[in-house]
Amino acid sequence: MLSKKTQYAFHALTYLAENVEKGPVLISEISQERKISLKFLENILLELKKAGVLGSKKGKGGGYYLIKPPEEVKLAKVIRMLDGPIALLPCVSLNYYERCENCDEAVCGLNRVMAEVRDNTLKVLENKTLADVLRNKE
Template sequence: MISQKARYALRALVALTRAGEGESLMISEIAADQDIPKKFLEQILLELKRNGIVMSKRGKSGGYLLLKAPGQTSFGEVLRIIDGPIAPLPCLSKIAYRRCIDCKSEADCEIRHVFSKVTDATRAVLDRTTLADAVSEMDVLDRAVSA
């Protein structure tokens, strides 16, 4: 399960994607439109800025904007920045591996074997799904419902 912080991060990034390339949004705009607490959103955007996902501009037309094209930022990348490893078991983490305390042999662990498949499938979907993909999928759904 992803954290509320990760959900807010993804919602803010989708809002920036919808704003258009090179367009910035103020924190107050994103917070109001996405129903995200402003102070919490500030922390999230600072973390995304430190990790090269967004940038901020000062001044009259200031705010936050995507640093990379929406097709270059995956859900997996954002989740790893905000929540850390994408793994249900510590022994399956690529960046924070830890052997399970009660495991005698990883090679013979039935639980690890099953969750390894789940983790690989989850990572594959998250790493190949970009912000642009998410927005275009919803646009297609919206047009289908409107028709």
């Protein structure tokens, strides 16, 4: 399961994508519209900014905004930024690989099945973007 943090991040990102024309959007607005704790959301948006997904502006008329068009924000990237690995086993993770301590990977069947699961999952998450999430709305 995705953590609340990542779930909230997705809700916030889609809200921003749906309101690009507004320019910078207040944290408090997102917080109210999507029913997310304000202070928790602050942390999340800041993290997304540091990761290069969002930009921000301070002072009156400020807020957060998408720094890239929604078509360029892959879902897999967002998940990895906040939750870490997408694979079910460390020894099968592309971005957070760790050697397996319980078996020899060369002859481990579990390894191969879980790599298949990973590939099937990534087939979706690496190709779908924020824009796809929006398009599905209609």
